Amino acid sequence: MVSKVKFLLVFLLSIQGFLAQQKDDLLLIVDGDSIRTSEFLRVYNKNLDLVKDESQKNIDSYLKLFKEYQLKLKEAKRLKLDEDPKYQREFLNYKKQLTKNYLSENKVTDALIKEAYDRNSYDVNASHVLVRLDETVKDTAQAYNKISALRARVLKEGFDKLRSDVHDGTTIFVEDLGYFSAFKMVYDFETAAYNTPVGEISQPFRTQFGYHVVKVNDKRPSRGTVTAAHIMIALDQKDSLLIPEERINEIYKKLNQGENFEALAKQFSDDKSSAKNGGKLSPFKSGQLSSTIFEDEAFGLANDGEVSKPFKTKYGWHIVKRISLEPIKSFDDLKPSLEAKVKRDSRSKLINEAMVDELKGRYNITYNKDAKSYFEKLINDDFFSRSWRLPESFNKDEVLFTINEKDYLYDQFGSHLMAAQRAYANRKLAVTEIVEKEYNAFFEAVILKYREANLELENEEFANILKEYRDGLLLFDLMEKEIWNKASKDTLGLESFYEQNKLKYKWNRRLDFTMASSADENIAKKALKLFKRGKSQGEIEASLNTKEKQNIIFTSGIYDADDNRLPANLELIEGVSGVHRHNQAFHVVKINNILLPGTKTLKEAKGMVINDYQSQIESNWIQSLYERFTIEVNEEVLQRIKAQINN
Incomplete structure (x- = not known):
């Protein structure tokens, strides 16, 4: 079965591209739908950069692939796969994530990227106390008082004493967090940790988890990036007589006897991906591997060429050799990856707030100056007992504000207030404060939603990427239904295919x-x-x-x-x-x-057989699509494209 993530990644990489500056003539008509040269050339030009096989750069060969792609999209829509709720949910989730990349304010984003780089240059070792509190809870006085009292106890008694007395792992946490850097904790916690001097305890602060205080035990420069090699003996051995710990100690003896590390790795390491290279691993930094034990051993080696003693992780027994250690990269080198992280992180809330301010200046917005006072008069004590209702005389069709000629009505804000009242149960706040807060929240949600809804019209790059993902997701569902599932689940067909082709599947x-x-x-x-x-x-x-x-x-x-x-x-x-x-x-x-050498059984060759059977099914299926749908090619335009490309 093909991974959906892998399929879509390959698809997007092969499709995203630039719009070629060509006369936008009609190139194809696929069962009544017109496709212009711009769409074909955008796809072709990007693939031209990616492929090395010269045959794939041939216009006729590529046009064949493009036509088959269009036929598949036609078939997916004929089968109404684009109406499937699961497909629509997945597409909308992607659109929501992609939209975040285009709803940003550059000055704030750049400042957050620089801050992240500065923090990424240091590791912080910290301990914290947390009083757990759901982020929807508004009455926080009790939790705040509790964390303040616990902070006083930490100052007086220390973390160890407090941990033994109050840590329950459910409502109160007293924990050592070890070393971490930017993006390892939620942003508010990270900020408190980096802003607290070594040896001091922060004032109480709140995150989505509750109220914390953090004590900073140490700050050290980033350990950089280490390149290392290792010899691994896996815990799970097909050689039933081999005991992993004994084997790694045997190898360690041989190293101490002066034998070559790379040669021993090639001969004995169970990590086959690195063994062929003498055990060498891709460079990594703190927090990048799934094993902190392995990282600490690698970074703990003082010199290039130094070798560790055998140690155990959840994967097996290891000996690690340091090859080189590089300091943290420059800001310019890291900026693209940091920007992607900032936009995925909770920092994105700050970017959204800045974006709202920018949109206020970009769009033509008019406000009803009487709106807030009107709603202030409607709210009464019922609002605080969740029994408030809009009166029958409510002016629901009155305009609240307008964004680029799109009106938003009192009725919409009234519904927002109806839903919001549950957050104010038993909380006697000033009506003016409530209306101001909820009006701002409503406006920000609306203007971002407006931007999102119109993004395809405002941003061509966004529109192209979204269309490509939409089609790629649809194609995946189609291939899964028509090809992949059929090949893997058609037991009789698979057995028949194997019998006809079994001489292809041999053991060495x-x-x-x-x-x-x-x-x-x-x-x-x-x-x-x-x-x-x-x-x-x-x-x-x-x-x-x-x-x-x-x-x-x-x-x-x-x-x-x-x-x-x-x-x-x-x-x-x-x-x-x-x-x-x-x-x-x-x-x-x-x-x-x-x-x-001999013929493999179907069970032994099943993966290869399924793959080949899929290819046969797909070939027959594509032929049926050519018979079901009509394709017309504008030969004059095609010849013009060929001439332009060949020149």
Whole structure:
């Protein structure tokens, strides 16, 4: 099954592009719908930048793909997949997220990005006390008083004493948070932590979780980005005789004996993605990996080339080697990624507030100056008991304010007040305060909604991206329904396809073997002699290894004959091989059995069979779409496009 996220990502990357400056002639008519050259060239030009296969840059070849894409969209709409509630919800969720990227105020955004960079340059070590409080609760006096009292106790008794007395993990939390930097905590908490001096405790402040005080224990410069290599022995082993902790300690002994880290990683590490590169990992910084234990070990190495002792994570046992350490990147280098984070973070609320102010200046807005006083007269004591209703004489059709000739009426604000009264239950606030607050909240919601509703008309780039996502999402649902699900669920069809094509699905030659490995050729020769005398793995290990020195390590199992663990020049004969030099070490291989090439069963080849079966189904299906829908190509325009591109 294809991942929806992956499908849409590839789709968007291949579609987003610029509008080519060409005469916008009619190029295609697909079952009555016109498609102009601008749409075709926008897609073609972007793909031209992405593909390396010259055949994909051929206009005729690409036009074929484009026509099939249009046919699929036609079929999706014929099947009314665009009316499916699930599809509509997912599209609207994406539109909402995308809209946030276009509803921003640049000055505020830039200031938040710079602040985030400055904070990202330091790690803060902090502890906090939290009195849990739902963010919808308005009467906060009790919680505030409680956090104030707990702050006084922290100052007097310290965090450890307070933790043992009051922490319950439900309503009151007293926790050490360790080190963190920008974007690791909610923005209000992050701000309090960065603004509190080391050794001091903040005044109470509120986040969406409740009331906090934070004590800053330390601030340190960012640890930067480390490039490291590791050897990992997984906890889950297919070699049932291998004990991970024993194996990692054996490897560590060999490192201390002067053997090459990269060679040992290639030979023994279970992290195959890094083992082929001598264990080297992609660079990472604090908080980027899912294991803080691994990060601390890597950053804890003082010098390039230094190697850690074996340590355990939830993934397995590791030895890590520091390759290099780079300080935090410059502001210009990090700005694009920081901007994306700022717009996803709670900081976006500040950006929205600034955007409202900017929209007030952009749009033509007129206000009814009598509106607020009118509503102030309507609100009575019933409002505070959630029983308030709009009177029968309510002027519901009166205009509250107008944005670019679109009127918003008293009736809409009245409904807003009706819904808002539940937040004021048993709270005797001034009516003027209530109307002012709710009027501002209503206006801000309306003007942002207006901007959102009109964004496709105001911003061409937004309109193009939104259309592309809309079509991509629709195409995914269509392919899932017509191709992917059919291929995976059609058991009889899959079996029939396999029987017709099973000669394509073959095993390579495989070996069932036991291999002894040593950095010392003499030790390997001794292992060879013991193998030939019929000694078992355990007997050989007992003979050649000591408590102080790991001279030999065994590997066993069933692997492809060309597996990187095996010497390249190994003669494939059952029995004991000679001594082979491979991966900067010496190996003796006992081949227990040679499994000859053969046809895989359907179960063994199922993934490949399903993929090939999908391709066959799709090919037949696309042919049926050509027969169902009509496509007309304006050949004159097509030839003009070809001439322009070829020139």
